[in-house]
Amino acid sequence: MPLLAAERLRAAGLRPAIVDVDVHHGNGTQGIFYERDDVLTASIHADPDRFYPFFWGHAQERGEGRGLGCNLNLPLARGTDDEGFLKALGTALERVSMHGADVLVVALGLDASVDDPFQGLAVTQDGFARIGAALAGHGLPVLFVQEGGYLSDSLGINLTRVLDGYQTTV
Ligand SMILES: [Zn+2]
Incomplete structure (x- = not known):
């Protein structure tokens, strides 16, 4: 779970940010960190x-109290493709830099795939490689926490593509 990873990193004196690329909004993670400013949470997902x-995942949910501005939701229209997804990821990574994070926890759901049965977003296999490359290119150490993704023939390939994209860029 990304939140356990983030808590462990906090306990070790680091300043983690969580970037959630699962097609579903990371509502559990958002809820836990909503009033905190020590862990930035960003989620890219199909518009809820x-x-x-x-009920959660809208752009206006930005955190509360001390946590105001430390929660970033980037909802995308159903069927958004690689370009749109990568643009949102760039926005999320910019915010991670602004927050001064020193380690990135990536909630790596693979259900933004064009082949996913829920048909939320339309990220291709090349798109997943580009996601991995963008994460590596950002420069912070990355901890991947693998999440959902429903049965489709490309599930394993998409995971491989993210890691390949990451590895060849880092
Ligand atoms: Zn999901």
Whole structure:
């Protein structure tokens, strides 16, 4: 779980940020860190107006109290492709830099795939490689926490592509 990883990193004196690339909004993670400013949380996901979890994940949810501004939601229209996803990832990584994070926890769901049965977003296999490359290119150490992704023939390939993209860039 990304939140356990983040807590362990905090306990070790680091300043982690969580970037969630799963097609579903990271509502559990958002809830836990919503009033905290020590862990930035960013989630890229299919717009919850028409997608699970429906009640959370909107852009105006920015954190509360001390945590105001430390939660970033980047909802994308259903069917958004590689370009749109990577643009949002760039926005998330910029915010990670602004926050002064020194380690990145990536909630690596693979269900933003164009082949995923839920059909939320449309990231291709090349897109997953580019996600890995963008994470590596950002420069912080990355801890991948693998999450969901529903049965499709490309699930394993997409995981391999993210890690390949990461490895060839780092
Ligand atoms: Zn998911």
